[in-house]
Amino acid sequence: MEKSQPEHLKNAGLKSTLPRLKILDLFTSGQDRHKSAEDVYKQLLASGDDVGLATVYRVLTQFEHAGLLVRHYFEGGKSVFELNEGKHHDHIVCLQCGHVEEFYDTTIESRQKKVAAELGFAVHDHSLHIYADCIKTKCPHKPKGV
Amino acid sequence: MEKSQPEHLKNAGLKSTLPRLKILDLFTSGQDRHKSAEDVYKQLLASGDDVGLATVYRVLTQFEHAGLLVRHYFEGGKSVFELNEGKHHDHIVCLQCGHVEEFYDTTIESRQKKVAAELGFAVHDHSLHIYADCIKTKCPHKPKGV
DNA sequence: ATTGCAAATGAGAACGATTATCGTTTGCGT
DNA sequence: ACGCAAACGATAATCGTTCTCATTTGCAAT
Structure with a gap:
């Protein structure tokens, strides 16, 4: 059976905090698989969630290390993240x-x-x-x- | 027969100025094919040539557009250039x-x-x-x- | 439920790579 | 040798990202 978001975070050794849940949700329920930090930040602001840009960067990097997200370096110098679905x-x-x-x-x-x-x-x-x-x-x- | 450096610049529609010749030389005669802007800058300073960092960036970009150099975006966020030899x-x-x-x-x-x-x-x-x-x-x- | 405390956050400073600005210098055709 | 647009160098500005640190929060033990 599928795990809940908080469980995913637990498994990754991360406290399930509000910002982290919000960001994870963006990736699991969003339509655009590929998001930059800036994209994530804007989408959070747009939905009224008041997270700091620093937190976005921190969380994205943590998710990458935890294997929840994959980071890509496209041309133009900004990183883009997507959900890691193993394949x-x-x-x-x-x-x-x-x-x-x-x-x-x-x-x-x-x-x-x-x-x-x-x-x-x-x-x-x-x-x-x-x-x-x-x-x-x-x-x-x-x-x-x- | 091979063209001289000034001719290469002429062909590219670029005036043959001192900084441009110096930088082109670094690539045609240097041993390390791959150089970042910073690398180029340091090598110029090391050989006593007093070019500005801004000029290095400008020239590298011009050379890229002119097809003399190829630019690569490796991980780590800095661009690396190499001589364009067609292949x-x-x-x-x-x-x-x-x-x-x-x-x-x-x-x-x-x-x-x-x-x-x-x-x-x-x-x-x-x-x-x-x-x-x-x-x-x-x-x-x-x-x-x- | 309340408390305590380490972990996480947010605002803003700092950073490294790159680009833009602008007054001065230089290549080059006349 | 002259003149002028093109190119230059120093430095400020920008952009994405990371760091700092005082404040807040999740959560385990009461």
Whole structure:
């Protein structure tokens, strides 16, 4: 059976405080999987929750360490977080509208491991970002400040 | 026959000024392919050239736009530049020492195009960064402030 | 329910990388 | 050699993020 939010926090060794619950809710119930710290902060303010920006950053980082969220470094210098649902995937970002789509390709994954091994590296992590334009009818997504 | 540095600048529509020549030289004759703005700045100061940090940033960006350099956004929030020699490649970054190694894998490249096409995207560009540890005897590279 | 205290928070200062401003200098065509 | 737009250097400003520290809060023991 699914765990409740407070339980998720408990498991992660984190007190279940108001800000933390609010932020976790944003990710589990929000529609946009990918949020920057600023996004989270604004969404909290918009819903009348008075959390400090510092807390947002702190909590996001804690959630990342706890494995609840995954952090991505997209171009432009700001980090973006998304719910960690166990299954690794890469991202393709539309340069026109900023929309992010996820994909997973076993061939790419295995080749990466292979290449790294050949070069004598022990892979920690990797990030593959494809920057592209949504062609055809796929770009109805409004630019969100990109 | 090879072009001279001033010609490279001319071609790019840039006046050949002292700072620009110095910076271009660093990349064409330096040993470390990958340099941050700070790296460039320090190397210039070290060789007695008195350029401003602002100029370094400006010139690097101009060179990027002119296609002379390629900019990479690695984790850690600072951009790294390298000479653009036409041949695309990806990077594997050692998390211990910050050393960057390059690789190119045709399988990965073609799978990327394929995946993007299937999702209805026209690829502009992509970045694949593998973050890892140099294992075995491969990590003699001194940490350079990472 | 009340209390106590460590953990968490919020406001704002601090920070590192980068960009913008602006008065001075310089490359380069005349 | 001259003139002027382009480029420069110093420094202020900006942006995302982290740090500091006084205040507040979750929660376990009363």
